[in-house]
Amino acid sequence: MADDKSNAEAYWKANVRLITGCLIVWAFVSYGCAILFRPLLASIPIGGTDLGFWFAQQGSILTFVALIFFYGWRMNKIDKKFGLEE
């Protein structure tokens, strides 16, 4: 029982760590690259405008899609590792 409990705790910690990492990337591309840091990226041209504009209109959306699938894939591995999959 004690083993079960510490196993479950370790599983939850691994999940929270993964979520934290993903959300840092999530915030970095949208609030960071697309909004707050846009002036810093102004020198990088892309198709008639700058990289920040691309992040705001396409880059962040593409990153979001990749993030969710990355999370799903990693979580499946974590589920198996801790023996908690369905």
Add this chain to the structure above:
Amino acid sequence: MSQFVINLLFVGASFALYIGIAIWSRAGSTKDFYVAGGGVHPVPNGMATAADWMSAASFISMAGLISSGGYANSTFLMGWTGGFVILAMLLAPYLRKFGKFTVPDFIGDRFYSRTARVIAVVCLIVASVTYVIGQMTGAGVAFSRFLEVSSTAGIWIAAAIVFLYAVFGGMKGITYTQVAQYIVLIVAYTIPAVFIAMQLTGNPIPMFGLFSTHSESGVPLLEKLDEVINALGFQDYTADVDNKLNMVLFTLSLMIGTAGLPHVIIRFFTVPKVADARWSAGWALVFIALLYLTAPAVASMARLNLMTTVYPEMAGQVENYDAAADNALQYEDRPGWFRTWEETGLINFEDKNDDGRIQSYNDSNEDFADTAQERGWEGNELTVNNDILVLANPEIANLPPWVIGLIAAGGIAAALSTAAGLLLAISSAISHDLIKNTINPRISEKGEMLAARISMAGAILVATYLGLNPPGFAAQTVALAFGIAGASLFPVLMMGIFSTRMNSAGAVCGMLAGLLSTLLYIFTYLGWLFIPGTNMLANTPENWMLGISPLSFGAVGAIINFVVAFAVSRVTKAPPQEIQDLVQSVRYPKGAGAALDH
């Protein structure tokens, strides 16, 4: 064949398809009605979620807003997609593991409190009804334009159709109907965009076309657009914004609103396994991204097309924009689409300087006033409603009539699918959460189904009535729905999973604080219950607290919710052991199958 007949054929055929599917998969038991038997695969579920999610706001109005606001309105693109990341990581898998039917179910059980459940029902109903009003208005406009009826008749037709398949089909009908609706709306959105991207840039993929070279002038498309609108006194399309705080908060509001809206969350109760809930969110975003990556291309290309229709000489390589501006389109030579939309009142022309030409420019730009005077312009003469942009886009680009019929069917599909999903969330909140679990627990399954259908019909009537007399622009109404959902439901859902210490007192106070502060802020600027003239402050940036617009306040409301809930829960009793065990069990996927047989 006239355009009217073609529109009728496309809209009629798509309706026949949706109703056919709804009848074919008519709900049997109570459980079928709410969650489609718990057995929908992640890919169709993702498509249905996408159709559910992408409403008239996404399909009809978003590209128009980006078109007029440029970079500043990228908030809609990021906000309405980024919410799925939060949903997939912070809510969906755990709510699926919890294995109940509705959002108030989770809040009521997790916070072991009838009060919490009832407040959740109230938040859900306020958010959903406001959202449906916007859909009804949107569907009404689309119907009235394409079927050439009055907008009142358009709204009643929309109400009747939604009633039919939502009331008789239940969730299962809606799930498969929405898969069909997704296909109709994505095809309708993409085809005209591909044609237009080809015309303007030679690149058939709109998202790449946006950053390609404009064929006629040889400069990058966005640079060309900036040049053209600059010559007319508008700010650069790609210009940065000064008020970054407001932009961040608005994006955040839309994101947490996405994660807090009950009709989207309810989707994740319908997948077979916890892992599938994560994949479903991913697939939903893939299908949404197909439209959201096309939308900014549609926005910029339509703006350029519109401007070069008014100023034909600005289309190619321009030596002198002043000369090109002089040769604006003669009003008499205006194209056919201009005339049809004029009849709806959504395009307006007033010849202020009596030169017979159409001058469209930014007459509120003081720096541009001298240039305008030199050109003999006496004010902007053309007003184009943002919401017609997507619908009129194929006409502006001279695309064949069947493309216009297709976009009519797509716009209507977008509005109806979201309305139906929201109505289901409302009806289940009333019949299941309020009646069965609070007022009359002994109600029979038949009685519960009946109550669900009656409340659905009631909600349709209320939404239709308010849609006939809308409280404001659809976009404002929809933003309010997001603010409310994000400020009231999202924080307690998240804390219910991530904090074992969160108790009922904290949740109740948090929800109330988030809901009331958000409503108060919005009503201060937009009027009590949106009644015109009852606002206490004019809705202008100078009056906004710290420059935060009422549309962005949902994020602040959510922060208030978090802080209040946290503070109250620390000074009150910890939740009982069985609740703490419940929170633990929600966190692990193992054993989710059993929970489904609720």
